[in-house]
Amino acid sequence: MRVRGYAAATPCWSVLTSPDPATAAAFYCDLFGWTTTEAEDGTTLFLLRDLVVAGLIPSPADRSAWLTYIATDDLDATTTQVTAAGGQVVQPPTDVATRGRAALYTDPAGAVFGAWQKVRFAGAQVHDEPGAICWSETVTRDVPASAAFYGQIFGWVDQAGTAPGVTMEYHEWVSHNRVVGGLSIMDERYPPNTPHHWRTIFSIDDCTGFMARAADLGGRVLAGPVDAGIGQACQILDPTGGPILAIDVIPELRP
Template sequence: MNPPTPGVPSWVDLGTADLSDAIRFYSALFGWEAEVSGEEYGGYTTFSLDGRAAAGAGPLYGEGQQTAWSTYIATDDADLIAARVEAAGGKVLVAPFDVMYQGRMAAFLDQAGAPFSVWQSGTMRGADVFDAPGALTWNELTTRDVEGSAAFYGDVFGWVARESAMGDGTPYIVWELGGQPIAGIRPMDGDEWPDDLPPHWMIYFAVADCADSAAYAQALGGSVVQPPTSLPIGCYAVLTDPQGGTFSILQGANA
């Protein structure tokens, strides 16, 4: 098995106020199977899709924390990334540390305050499945500081920002690494973005039918924040789980 490519989003996990209910919700919605770890890992749960690791979830540990999904970017040197983050104007929230023999991780804020993490793989490489229904398919930074963010992640990971546009003409940035698209920036422009909404990384899971999945999420106790919306790349919707964790689903144009 090949190691994950450094600089590419390789894992996502959920910090949740109700791990048991999150397991119920996401297992039903995406067909995931949950494997709950022992006490030494605090009950951290790995979700699998057809036997391949797809995402993770765990309880909240800090007082005042809210249920949220996190994006992890692969690296072969978490300590080097931590130094680059600080040099580029970001902040180290959790300094690099070993997660037993599974790998090494760290958590940061970018220059605008959006949280993200890195994962240096050991025995656990990250996700083993992408772009299939129920698997991670895209990671997108939503921010008011597009220019600053393009520079920050370029300095930290070597990403190259390419100007693009959404189907309605809204400006969009595609990040590339080695000539391949690996993530995006969506500007927080316009009235649709509340002033108190902080910058954040949005996670997209692939689905076979966007409308059906959105309706099913609602039936399972979640909410539809952005109803199914068609773009040239496909149909997407923004959802929340019963604990308020926000995520998106995407039905590709060829699905």
């Protein structure tokens, strides 16, 4: 789905940080049919049908991670709100060439997320179709604390999940009567040392085929296919250690 802009308080942009950008780029391009181009600040942009779908930057860490950025109309005010609510500033507001301004934070539980204030670039230009990101969610053991923090920053309201067929407890972030993201609860399925985090979810059109392709390209399948109620899902690690969740959504829920 072609996207031309994002309302404030909406996840708008995802960036892969990787210690081996060349390997990561080759993997994701082969996996999703993406191509790459260089942004004016020298970072890499992933393209789907010549539309920007995600970003890629080098990381000094020993494994990859996907970062979620949330749209804001006032990055400085958002940064002030984050610290007032008990979060930490990882990267203060910074100009990203002429595309926009970005900052990175951790919530009080340690989950890393970003905020993006557009100048010339609003965020991903394609969303919620096979080969693109379809959902962003925070994964936490403490729903009330997360709801209080993100509610204070972005005005989100936490509600019980409304997707049909989902049997596990799940929550949604609502902004101005519109669902913009999710909140997934860490339970006994997660190792005890799993940190709180944000998760990037990709839309696919064949879960079994996707898993096989990911393995052939050097990824590692962690789980799947799993009936997620709204479709068949799987979790993989890319060759540089970055986790992604992908889902083949049932036809009646596709946009």
